[in-house]
Amino acid sequence: MASSISSISEDLGELDGRITDVFRALSNGFQKLEKIKDSGRQSRQLEELTDKMRECKRLIKEFEREVKDLDYTSIPHASRMLNERKQSMVKELNSYVELKKKYASNIERKRVGHIEGTEEVSAEDNGLLASSMTNQELVGHGNQMMDETDQAIERSKKVVHDTVNVGSQTAATLKGQTEQMNRIIDDLDSIHFSIKKASRLVKELGKQIATDRCIMSMLFLIVIGVIAIIIVKVMHPENQDIQDLPGLAPPATSRKLLWFHTM
Structure with a gap:
């Protein structure tokens, strides 16, 4: 497939090769992620794979722009083949995105399970402490715990309320920043594409100037x-x-007609 695309356009062939390299790196990265047991290392590895997926998405967009800009008049069946290749790239990238979501969900479940396990250990320690206390001490300790619990609940309510407000503001800000970043990325991709086109035109102009x-x-x-x-x-x-060069030969000598001599 890569050689067929290169025969259509060198730029498309180069992009196809770079996208294939990114897919290969993603495949190796997820295989490595499967062998990692520590959740922290898994998170870092998943972030690296996410960056590679962003790069792959950018390359696929550039590939799509090159396909739209290509002249198909002299290349039969090229449009169908390139569109099929683009769809194959998008499908493969989506499969890695789903795989990333799966691993992210597993990492989150591990973190939640670790927190719940810590809470169970604390409850067990409290049970051992309570077995060594008298009834009066238990009642007093229970009342104290209830008061502390009420205070903790009030603090939690306040924290939740503040968190909701901050979260709403942060979500709105992040949404605006995300949209702005997407516009910037699209503008950068367009600029990169225009620079490549300009470089190609400069090369062609240089060849024409050399011929002239x-x-x-x-x-x-x-x-x-x-x-x-x-x-x-x-x-x-x-x-x-x-003497015989045009324009340089001396003027021909005038000839007299024969009848002038007979006179």
Whole structure:
């Protein structure tokens, strides 16, 4: 497939190769992630894979723009083949996105399970402490715990209320920043695409200028040669080698008609 795309367009062939390399890196990265047991290392590995997926998405967009800009008049069946290749890329990228969601969910479940396990250990320690206390101590301790619980609930309510407000503001801000970042990324991709087009045009213009210079050099040499011949003719009019050149031969001698001699 890569060689077929390269035969259509070198730029498309290069993009296809880079996208294939990213897919290969994603495959190896998820295989490595499967062997990692520590949740912290898994999170870092997942972040690296997410960056690679963003890069792959950008390359696929650039591939799509190149396909739209391509002239298909001299390449039969190229449009269908390139569109199928693009759909295959999108499908493969989506499969890695789903795999990333799966691993992210597993990491989150591990963290929640670790927190719940810590709470169970604390409850067990409290049970052992309560077994060594008298009834009065237990009642007093229970009342104290209830008061502390009420205070903790009030603090939690306040924290939740503040968190909801901050979360709403943060979500709105993040949404605006995300949209702005997406616009910036699209603008950067368009600028990169325009720079590539401009570089290609500059190369073609350079080739044309080089050809024009060769033609001008040939014309200059011809003009210099003609001038040299004129100078030589003026300086040496008796030179027989250049008498027959157009415009340089001496004027033909006038001939008298025969009947002038008979008179």
